[in-house]
Amino acid sequence: MAKKVLIVTNSFDLHADLVVPLLTARDCAVFRINLDAFPRDYQICQLFTNNKMSSEIRHLPTGASIDLAEVGAVWTRKPADFAFASEDLSAQERAYAKMETEHALFGLLYTLDCYWMSHPVALRGAMWKGEQLQRAMTMGFRVPASIVTNSPERVRAFKESVQGDLVFKCLSSPMLGAEAVADEDRIATGLATTIVTDEMMESLDAVSEVACHFQEYIHKQYELRVTIIAGRIFAAKLHSQDDPRTAVDSRDMSAEILYEATELPDEVKERCLVFVQSYGLNYSALDLIVTPEGEYVFLENNPSGQFLYVEQLIPEFKMLDAVADRLSQEAACRI
Known part of the structure; x- marks a missing residue:
């Protein structure tokens, strides 16, 4: 019997919505974990007895379940904040619940010896922009002259060394952290790659607050x-x-x-x-x-x-x- 595909994403992922029926049409069974409903809408059990392990995930609203021994491929898509059965958790209770849930879920998923698109360890290792630039150079790519620093003086010197314009680029997300706070706490919704103006250079001392990424404009x-x-x-x-x-x-x-x-x-x-x-x-x-x-x-x-x-x-x-x-x-x- 062919094994199943496990999709780990969130409930707003249109990519997963469209791939699931394509998998079904290929006679491939699918189980989906929406992290923004996890663990509230799911039960997991990882059992170690007699020197053996068994693992199961059940979706409570539908009753669907999967034995992780049945998983042949995992598609990891997009993260989301966990959801808990109690909505009135204190800040410390929520912090603890998040840490424990992350340990329980990934301690279960990381036992899977199957095909991953892609494994969370590989995803995390590939996300760092500074390392990407260094790796790309070693593989023969040209990369823009770049600097990551929290020193305004270094940025000024870099600007002098660059022929032409300078751009500012976010390292993590152009959303400026807006996706991580409540609506009422948002003071900005994002910043695209931006050419640095003379006026911005006059406010460069703000760089000392957090390391920033600048590149030559190509x-x-x-x-x-x-x-x-x-x-x-x-x-x-x-x-x-x-x-x-x-x-x-x-x-x-x-x-x-x-x-x-x-x-x-x-x-x-x-x-x-x-x-x-x-x-x-x-x-x-x-x-x-x-x-x-x-x-x-x-x-x-x-x-x-x-x-x-x-x-x-x-x-x-x-x-x-x-x-x-x-x-x-x-x-x-x-x-």
Whole structure:
């Protein structure tokens, strides 16, 4: 009997919503954990007796359950804050409940010897922007001149050394932490990659509060979103310079710029594959620039990056099918 696919995500994940029926159509059974409803809507049991372990997860609203020995593939998508049965937990009770839940859940999941897209350990190891830049350089990519520092003096010196403009980029999330606080506590909703102005340079002492990331601004012919799914490459060419709203940061989806499929040079294709595989990832999305001179420049790697919007703009990519194909194939071969 073929094994099942376990999806670990949240209840707002449209990617998972669309992949589940594709897996079902391939005769692949699926169990989904929505972390924003966990553990409130779930029961877990990890039992060690007679030198053996057994593990089960049950979804209380539906009664569906899975024996983790039945899992052949895991798709880890997006995190979320845990939800608990009691809504009136004190701050300390909630902190303790979160720590215990994390230990219980991942102490259970990490026992799985199966196919992962991708393993949480690999995801965490691949998320650090400074390390990404260093690794990309060692693999032959050009990277922008960059600095991460909480020293205003270092930033001023770096600005003097750069020919042209400087940009500020968030290291963790362009949401500026807005996703981690209640609505009433939000003072800003985000910050795109931004060219540093003279006025900003005059306020540079604020850098001493927290380490900040600055890069030289590299002029673009176009940008690339290179999504790698189980060794398959989907390279999207973004005509970001066609609209001033996306000239500096292509993530402004209010601008209807052209996305089209493109073919990477063999050496760039191989470099992207080796970069992603070096982390042990089975999925990742890389952002690159192609300069007016035709040089390929590495910007960053997104080990859990979104891909649905790219497929919607380039329907021939069929990335949802690529995910479903690999998960179902890996589950089927672990009988």
